[in-house]
Amino acid sequence: MLRIHFTGVDLARVRMAGRPDALWETILSFHRLRDRRDVRLFGEWRTETRSRLNSETRLLGALIPSRGYFPDFLTPAEGRYGWDVGLDALRGIRAERLRKELALVGGGSALSPRLREFADGGTAMLPRLLRELRGYHRAAVEPYWTHIQAQIEAERAARGRALLDGGADELLASLPPGLRWRAPVLECDYPADRDVHLRGRGLLLQPSFFCRRTAVTLHDPELPPVLVYPAAAEVSHTSAGIEACRPAGSDDQRVRTLGKLVGHTRSVVLRAIGDGATTSELARRAGVSLASASQHACVMREAGLVTTLRRGNAVLHTVTPLGAALLKGGAVAS
Template sequence: MLRIHFTGVDLARVRMAGRPDALWETILSFHRIRDRRDARLFGEWRTESRTRLNGETRLLGALIPSRGYFPDFLTPMEGQYGMDAGLDALRETRPQRLRAELALLTTEQEQPTRLREIADGQGPALARLASVLRAYHRAAVEPYWARIQAQVEAERAARGRAVLDGGADELLASLPPMLRWNPPVLECDYPVDRDVQLGGRGLLLQPSFFCRRTAVTLHDPGLSPVLVYPAQHASSPVGAEPSRARDGLRGLGKLVGHTRSVVLRAIGDGATTSELARRAGVSLASASQHACVMREAGLVTTLRHGNAVLHTVTPLGAALLKAGS
C-alpha cells in the first residue's frame, strides 16, 4: 500500500501536469511492450512497435525490470518539457546518484559491464543510454504521440472540472479507483508498503497513457513529489496511426457544414453533452450525434466524468479550428 500524507499547504500545492511526460511514457511503455495483458488495447501497438525496434530493448531490459523498482534518474522532471529536455537532464545526472540508484537495482558484482559504466558516470555510457532511449521512443511512442496527448489532455480537462466543483479535495477524490482519498491521506494499491510525507512540497499529478493498474512514484523521497497514474482510455485500440489518419480524413467529410463547426468550437476546454447542446444551441440528441461523428473522425475524445461524459478537442481538432479561424 502506498500512502501519501498531505498537509494543508500540500493541498494548496497540488497541481496537474500540463502535458504528457516524454520519459515517463517511454519507460512505462517499455513495461507494456513486454507483457501480454490489455491485448485489445495494446496488442496492435505492440506488433507495430516491435517491427520498428532494432536492439534497443537489451540495455533497457537491464535497467527496467518487468516489475518493481527502476532508477529514478530515468525519469527526470524535465521530461515534461519533451524528450530533448529530458535526455539533457539524464546526461547531467551526477555519478554519485547513478551509483546509488543502480545499487538498488543490482549489486556491483551482478552488474553487467554496460551498467557499471553508467554507474561510474562515464560520458559515453550515458550518451549511449540517451541514444537508446531516443531510438526506442521513436519506435514505440513518437508515432502515437497525438493519441497520447489527446488522452492526457482529456484527463486533465476532467480533473480540472473536479477542481472547479470542489477544489483540491474534490480533485483527489475524483482520481481513478486504484487511488483512494481518505483525508489527509491518498492511498493506492502498491507492490510495497510505503509512506510518502509531502511536508509542504505539494504533489504533481501526472496522468500517463502507458501507466496501467497502479500509480507510480519516485523511490527517492528527497526528489520533488510526483504521482504518475493511469489516464482513462477511450475504447479504440492503440495502433495503426496511418490507417487511422485515412479514416479520419474520410470522417472529416462528414464534418462539412456550419452546425458541426459550431459544435466543435463549443467544446472549448471541455464540455459535457448537455453543456455542448446548450452552448451550440442544439438539442441533446443532436449534440450527442455530432460529438459521435467528430469522435470517429479523431477530432474529439470522450471520457466518462461521474454520471456524465466529457468531450475534449484532440490536437487534430484544435489544428482544424486554428486553420479555420
Template sequence: MLRVHFTGLDLARVRIAARPDALWETILSFHRLRDRQGALVFDEWRSETRTRLNSEARLLGPLVPSRGYFPDFLTPPEGAQGLEAALEALRATPEDRLRVDMSRLPASRSLPSWARTLAEGDSAPLGRLTGALRNYYRAAVGPYWPHIQARIEADRAARGRALLDGGADRLLASLPPMMRWRPPVLEADYPVDRDLHLDGRGLLLLPSFFCRRTPVALHDAQLTPLLVYPVEHSPAAAPTALARPFGATAPRSLGKLVGNTRSAVLQAVGGGCTTSELSRRVGVSLASASQHASVLRDAGLVVTLRNGTAVLHTLTPLGAALLRGGAGVRTLSEAASGTGR
C-alpha cells in the same frame, strides 16, 4: 499499498502536470511492450512497435525490469519539456546519483558491463543509454504522441474541472479508483507497502497514457513528490485508433444529425479544452477546430470562456444531453430553458 500523507500546506500545493512527460511515457511504454495488460488497447500498438525496434529493448532491459524498481534518474523532471531536454538532463546525471540509483536494482540481477560501469558512477555509458532511449521513443512513442497528448489533456481537463468545483479535496477524490482519498491520506494500490510524507512540498499529479493498474512514484523520497497515474482507457482510445479517437461512443444518430466531425468535436470538448487541444484531439486544423466550436456555441451546445488570448470550451447542459442521446432530459427545449426535471 502506498499512503501519501498531506498537510494543509500540501493540499494548497497540489498541482496537475501541464503536459505529458516524454521519458515517463517512454519508460512505462517499455513495460507495456513486454506485458499483456490492456490487450484491447495495446496489442496493435505492440505489434506495430516491435516491427520498428532494433536492439533498443535489449539495451534498456537491464535497467527497466518488467516489474518493480527502475532508477529514478531515468525520468528527470525535464521530461515535461520534451524528449531532447529530458535526455540532456539525463546525460548530466551526477556520478553519485548514478551510484545510488543503480545500487537499488536487485543484487541478483545480472548487468552487462556498460551498466556495471554506471553502477560504479561512470557516466561514460550515458551516451549509449540516451541513444537507446531516443531510438526507442521514435519507434514506440513518437508516432503516437498527438494521440497520447490528447488523451492526457482530456484527463487533465476533467481533474481541473474537479479542482474548480471543489478544490484540492474534490480533485483528489476524482482520481481513478485504484486511488482513494481518505483525508488527510491518499491511499493507492501499490506493489509494496510504503508511506510518503509530503511535509509541505505538495504533490505533482502526472496523468500517463502507458501507466496501468497502479500509480508510480519516485523511489527517492527526497526528490520532488510525484505520482504518475493511468488515464482512462477504452478500445477506442488505443494509440493506433488515430482516425477517430474521440466521438466513437457518441450516439450514431448524433453523427447523422450534425456530421461525424462535429459529433467528434462535441465529445472531444468533454470536461473542457482549449482550441489547440480540441484540434489535437479530433485531428483537424486549428482553424477548423475554432470554426466547429463557433457553430456549436451558436447552437447553444458549447460555451467558451476567454482569458486573455486563451479560450476554454465546455459543454452546456444542452450539449451534454445531446451527447448522451437525451438521457435524463425530457426535451431539448426544456434543457435549453432550464425547465426540465
C-alpha cells in the same frame, strides 16, 4: 499500498502536469511492450512498435525490469518541460547518484553483467543510454504522440472541472480507480507498502497514457514528489485503445470519417466544446438536441477530433490537437 500524507500546505500546492511527460511515457511504454496483458488497448501498438524497432534496447531492458524498481534518474523532473530538456537533465546525472540507483535494481541482488558494466563505466556510459532511449522513443512513442497528448488534455479537463467544483479535496477524490482520497491521505494500489510524507512540498499529478493498473512514484523521498497515474480510459463506441491512433496517413478509416465533418452544424458543435463540455452542455451551447449533440460528438470522436472521458454519470468531451488545428484553420466551417 502507497500512502501519500498531505498537510494543509500540500493541499494548496497540488498541481496537474501541463502536458504528458515524454520520458515517463517512454519508460512506462517499455513495460507495456513486454507485457502480454491489455491486448485490446496495446495489441496492435506492440506489433507496430516491434516492426519499427531497429535499434539496440539491451541496456534499457537491464535498467527497466519487467517488475519492480527502475532508476529514478531515468525520469528527471525536467522531463515535464519536454523531451529534449529531459534528456539534457539525464545527460547531466552525477556518477555517485547513478551508481547508487543502479545498486537498487533487482531488489539489491547482484547486478547483472550489463548493469555492472554500466556502473563501472559511470557517466561515460550515458551516451549509449541516450542513443537507446532516442531509438526506442522514435519507434514506440513518437508516432502516437498526438493521441497521447489528446488523452492527457482530456484527463486534465476532467480533473480541472473537479478542482473548480470543489477545490483540491474534490480533485483528489475524483482520481481514477486505484487511488482513494481519505483526507489527509491519498491511498494508491501499489506493489509495496510505503508511506510518502510531502512535508509542504506539494504534489505533481502526472497523468500517463502508458501507466496502467497502479500509479508510480519516485523511490527517493528527497526528490520532488510526483504521482504518475493512469489517465482515464476514453469512452468510445469503436476502439478504446491506441489502435485508434495510427501514425499520420496510415488509417484510411480516419480519412473517410473526416469527410463526414463538412458542414456548419458540426463546426458549431466542435467550437462549442471549448475547454471541455458534457453532452448536455454541448447541446445547450450549440443549440441542438441532446441526441444530436451526442451523435455529432460520436462522429467527431471517430475522426480523432474529440476525446470523450466518463466523469461520474456524465461524459466530458474535449477537443484533440487535430480538432484544434482544424478549428484554427477554419477547416470544418462551411
